[in-house]
Amino acid sequence: MFLQSICDTTKDMETQAANNNESSYSFTQLQGMIASYLGTKNVPQRFKIITDTSDFFRVDYNDVVILAGVPYLMRNYTREGRFGLDDEPKYWVRKAIDLKNQEAKIIKLVFHEEIDARVGDMVFKCVRSPAKEAAILEMVAGHRNFMQGIAIRDAAGNIVRILDFIQGKRFDELIHKLALDHEEFFYEHLPDYLAIYIEMVKAIGFLHEQGQKHGDIRRDHILLDRNTGDYRWIDFDYDYYHDANMFGYDLFGLGNILVFLVGGGDLTVQQLQAADSPVLNKISQEDMNIIFNNRVANIQKIYPYVPDALNYVLLHFSNGANLYYDNTRQLIEDLAEVQIKA
């Protein structure tokens, strides 16, 4: 069924690519559309009209990219950063305006990249797959927990993804802000956020059931959509081949988010040392995150009010674990046992 769906999508996109070639706007028509959005004084006098996005470095600010007959005014490229590192520009991911309805979009152009993904001291091959993201976009159309959008082939056949722009904060930013006082955060906010987390795990389970993986599960890849109040997974173009467990890396990502959430942020040995915490004496190697050995996974040792049922789940992501979650169902079943009461 799913293969058929991909084939249908490919055919659809081929048709769209053909239509794309037929679509044409005059320079003056486009200037008029831009004027409606930016105002007449701000209309650029020179810009390129692009239907083949193969060379994404050629796509400049103010250019108009035409996809399936719709003109998009290109704005800035996006950036991605975390852990205090400088934001890295993603030249192939552009903010854009749909000039037909003036909606803000994110346009992801094709960038075939093979990456050495580093997880702790392990390295594995990862690829960016526009086709994978296109297939998932179709799979999750209308699903409240995923970014929404469509995939279109441009005139050269590149699979371009046109995504609804999500206005709202990242999940990790929300947690950091709330968790200044951990005990208050734990009793006042964590029950609600755990419910949201479970909803997000179920969404990943939805992908897995259909043979797809997210591929890059991180706490900054969940956005709160301010317009709808929904939390949404973003960025699912990473792909890799792990034949012993295709979903293990997704489970690892889900575990990291849970440990971060319950801790109200990362709890590191360095932080404990800086605070001269007496807890340091109680922490052993077995209590640490299995991959990131400076992060504490056995959070009950730091915050004793973390209930056993919740800490039991966290311990699956620790060095001391002998069993790991194979699938989202197992994780959800264990989380269903968790009760937080003041």
Add this chain to the structure above:
Amino acid sequence: MGIDHTKCDITGMVERHIMIAVDSSDNAKRAVLFVGDFFGCYEGFQVTLLHIILEPEATFFSNEDERQKWLAEKLSDAEKVMEQYRHILVDAGFPENKVNVRIDTMRAPSVADCIIKEQEEMKCCTIVIGRRGISKKEEFIFGSTSNRIIHEAKKCAVLVIE
């Protein structure tokens, strides 16, 4: 206890069927050598060498040609190694007609799921598999086929060869 005795009759009335789950790794070869060494001199055994090619989703590849090339390479590698393994078993004393070679291309979350599915269909009484000897970290991220089989396989014995 849990074993299908209709296919694993210890009186020898029914042939015992061993599945060796292999790939092209050294640990798989060790599993084949073990079976040859341990069971090759006895009658009443049938062996199936099973090689699973876990096919990624079509979207893993940038185009159909790349997918076909990937599959052809995997199949060619599997055929080569399976011929070697078949020789090892025959040289160890298994009759040629008691050594089956099976290469399956499948889609599933893991190779282990495919092996278990095949074991259930073929009703093999034993799965033999080599252990890669990976670290806990690697098992956590990448998964472990042998551990998954130990946990998930039913109605059969599992031999894990170090």
